[in-house]
Amino acid sequence: MNLTRFGTVGAIAMAGAILLSSCAANETAGSGNASGTLNGAGSSAQGSAQEAWRAAFQTANSKATINYDPSGSGAGREQFIAGGVDFAGSDSALKPEEIAGGFAGCVDGSGYVQVPVYISPIAVIFNVKGVDALNLDATTLAGIFKGTITKWDDPAIVALNPDATLPSASITAVHRSDDSGTTKNFTDYLNKVAPAVWDAPAADPFPYKVGEGANGTSGVVDAVTNGTNTIGYADASKAGSLTIAAIKVGDKFVAPSAEGAAKVVAESPAGATASDADLSVALDRTTTDPSHYPLVLVSYIDACLEYKDAKVGSLVKEYVSYIASEKGQADAAAAAGSSPLTSELSAKVLAVVGNIK
Amino acid sequence: MTTRPASPKAPLRPADRIFAGSTIIAGGIILAALAAVAIFLVAQSIPAFVADPAEIKGSPSSFLEYVGPLVFGTIWAAFLALLMALPLSLGIALFISHYAPRPVAQGLGYIIDLLAAVPSVVFGLWGIKVLAPTLVPSYNWLVDNLGWFPLFTPPVSGTGRTVLTVAIVLAVMVIPIITSLCREVFLQTPVLHQEAALALGATRWEMIQVAVLPFGRPGIVSATMLGLGRALGETMVVAMVLSPADVISFVLTGSQNPQTIAGNIANNFPEAHGVGVNVLIATGLILFVVTLIINSVARAVVNRRRAFSGAN
Numbered sequence: 330m331n332l333t334r335f336g337t338v339g340a341i342a343m344a345g346a347i348l349l350s351s352c353a354a355n356e357t358a359g360s361g362n363a364s365g366t367l368n369g370a371g372s373s374a375q376g377s378a379q380e381a382w383r384a385a386f387q388t389a390n391s392k393a394t395i396n397y398d399p400s401g402s403g404a405g406r407e408q409f410i411a412g413g414v415d416f417a418g419s420d421s422a423l424k425p426e427e428i429a430g431g432f433a434g435c436v437d438g439s440g441y442v443q444v445p446v447y448i449s450p451i452a453v454i455f456n457v458k459g460v461d462a463l464n465l466d467a468t469t470l471a472g473i474f475k476g477t478i479t480k481w482d483d484p485a486i487v488a489l490n491p492d493a494t495l496p497s498a499s500i501t502a503v504h505r506s507d508d509s510g511t512t513k514n515f516t517d518y519l520n521k522v523a524p525a526v527w528d529a530p531a532a533d534p535f536p537y538k539v540g541e542g543a544n545g546t547s548g549v550v551d552a553v554t555n556g557t558n559t560i561g562y563a564d565a566s567k568a569g570s571l572t573i574a575a576i577k578v579g580d581k582f583v584a585p586s587a588e589g590a591a592k593v594v595a596e597s598p599a600g601a602t603a604s605d606a607d608l609s610v611a612l613d614r615t616t617t618d619p620s621h622y623p624l625v626l627v628s629y630i631d632a633c634l635e636y637k638d639a640k641v642g643s644l645v646k647e648y649v650s651y652i653a654s655e656k657g658q659a660d661a662a663a664a665a666g667s668s669p670l671t672s673e674l675s676a677k678v679l680a681v682v683g684n685i686k
Numbered sequence: 687m688t689t690r691p692a693s694p695k696a697p698l699r700p701a702d703r704i705f706a707g708s709t710i711i712a713g714g715i716i717l718a719a720l721a722a723v724a725i726f727l728v729a730q731s732i733p734a735f736v737a738d739p740a741e742i743k744g745s746p747s748s749f750l751e752y753v754g755p756l757v758f759g760t761i762w763a764a765f766l767a768l769l770m771a772l773p774l775s776l777g778i779a780l781f782i783s784h785y786a787p788r789p790v791a792q793g794l795g796y797i798i799d800l801l802a803a804v805p806s807v808v809f810g811l812w813g814i815k816v817l818a819p820t821l822v823p824s825y826n827w828l829v830d831n832l833g834w835f836p837l838f839t840p841p842v843s844g845t846g847r848t849v850l851t852v853a854i855v856l857a858v859m860v861i862p863i864i865t866s867l868c869r870e871v872f873l874q875t876p877v878l879h880q881e882a883a884l885a886l887g888a889t890r891w892e893m894i895q896v897a898v899l900p901f902g903r904p905g906i907v908s909a910t911m912l913g914l915g916r917a918l919g920e921t922m923v924v925a926m927v928l929s930p931a932d933v934i935s936f937v938l939t940g941s942q943n944p945q946t947i948a949g950n951i952a953n954n955f956p957e958a959h960g961v962g963v964n965v966l967i968a969t970g971l972i973l974f975v976v977t978l979i980i981n982s983v984a985r986a987v988v989n990r991r992r993a994f995s996g997a998n
């Protein structure tokens with residue numbers, strides 16, 4: 330009797346599994362019969378998203394292997410140019426001189442593809458007792474991180490937050506001590522919007538010798554959480570339970586959001602190297618549209634338009650198509666907390682990626 | 687420490703030959719390993735020395751300018767750690783060897799040895815999650831009241847991730863090493879020396895001063911050198927706890943702390959590429975040389991004072 334009961338349960342479970350898998354077949358990553366090995370390297374900001382993409386793609390295509398080494402954007406671009414990896418993840422667009430040199434893995438003169446795949450708003454996080462909302466404009470933010478504003482009750486901060494009870498305590502501004510695309514985008518924003526205060530150009534290392542350094546995103550979040558009267562910047566998805574400041578865009582104060590980040594990327598003008606196959610953007614940091622959140626990191630995938638090895642080409646095409654698809658973007662949002670591309674931008678990216686050979 | 691007794695020549699049996707051979711091999715391997723490390727460091731460092739300094743992180747005017755603050759930070763953090771660890775370790779070792787009742791001494795000895803087995807990443811976590819936040823009020827007080835003193839110049843760090851916090855964690859890590867070696871050395875003090883001192887009317891503390899400490903001095907120096915080696919090379923704790931900056935500063939309580947060589951390598955290696963890797967390895971070579979110099983100096987000191995140590 331027990332046996333038959335088990336049999337029934339088993340049959341139902343089996344039927345359910347078949348049903349589920351047939352449903353899931355419509356939303357798998359890639360065609361399901363992609364095969365071969367792909368090696369990528371670059372941006373560590375993309376790291377956790379790449380992990381999710383690899384896992385989903387390899388589950389759906391059991392004969393395909395994707396490797397991604399989060400060794401840093403500069404290293405990734407260098408290796409891609411030298412032909413050491415099949416694609417690169419990079420937090421900054423390829424430089425004109427890098428493009429001019431050609432790419433060892435691509436068919437000579439065929440050109441390259443550069444598409445945005447990963448968007449992450451950068452949150453300004455703070456930890457001040459008794460303050461749970463904070464409004465900042467770029468000039469004040471620049472002053473805090475440059476060390477010219479040193480107290481929480483500085484008139485500049487009070488003017489922006491008339492209702493908050495700000496303590497008369499020293500500000501500890503925490504920045505990344507390692508080279509990072511997050512720092513580059515943060516300093517780019519300050520340099521573009523408040524050039525009078527922030528006179529250093531955008532760069533991976535933090536430019537000024539003030540404030541407190543911490544290693545990696547988790548280091549900054551830990552330092553801000555465990556410290557007192559601290560402020561820092563980190564990917565919005567990693568901010569945890571920390572309070573997040575709103576930054577001034579136009580004449581409103583805007584908190585980081587997936588929609589605002591995706592929108593500013595979609596509506597920014599094309600970058601200096603942009604072409605039919607290069608969708609890099611010059612992020613519009615000085616936007617005054619309050620539906621935008623301009624303090625955002627955008628990360629690209631660099632690939633060949635035509636690979637010397639056609640098998641690699643078709644695998645790259647399938648993998649990057651999955652990444653840019655609605656499912657790929659949703660997978661990254663779930664795993665890494667990134668902001669999915671807007672559907673128009675996603676369609677543009679898919680059109681470009683479709684040309685990869 | 688004493689002269690070796692002259693042994694009468696025994697006929698060599700196969701077992702003797704095999705044993706002698708294996709000890710020679712063991713000794714040779716350690717020299718070969720050290721030589722291999724030195725060759726690797728030198729070979730990999732050369733590109734960093736000839737590279738354009740503009741390619742080094744922070745674009746210093748020369749490699750030396752880049753490595754200077756790191757060397758300073760390494761020695762400064764290790765010095766502070768030893769300053770705290772050495773008196774404490776000597777106290778613990780003397781307590782165990784000469785003051786504590788036997789069962790207490792044994793238990794304490796085990797606990798100290800256990801402390802040496804805790805991995806440094808755990809000390810790092812403790813430093814960043816527990817010690818640093820706990821010390822913030824003390825640092826605030828020091829800077830508010832003693833801010834005129836160069837070591838406590840404002841502004842104060844709001845997170846406690848300062849060189850002093852790092853030095854305290856390093857001291858905790860170094861204490862078991864120095865303590866267990868010193869304890870062993872103090873226990874070796876000839877009983878006749880101690881009894882002679884007591885018979886001359888010395889108190890227990892005076893006996894320790896005239897008999898135990900002079901006898902143990904070479905051992906104390908060796909133990910300190912081992913501890914210093916750990917403090918100089920400790921990576922994880924520094925990488926996790928310290929708020930680093932590219933500065934030479936004696937301030938103990940600020941946000942801008944000099945980074946150590948090992949901590950700098952740990953923080954920057956994951957994303958280093960090209961000549962950046964060589965630069966980091968070159969800083970490793972500098973650390974190797976610094977450690978070698980400090981050890982040689984210590985050895986010279988021990989040798990010079992051996993004649994007066996009371997050990998013979």
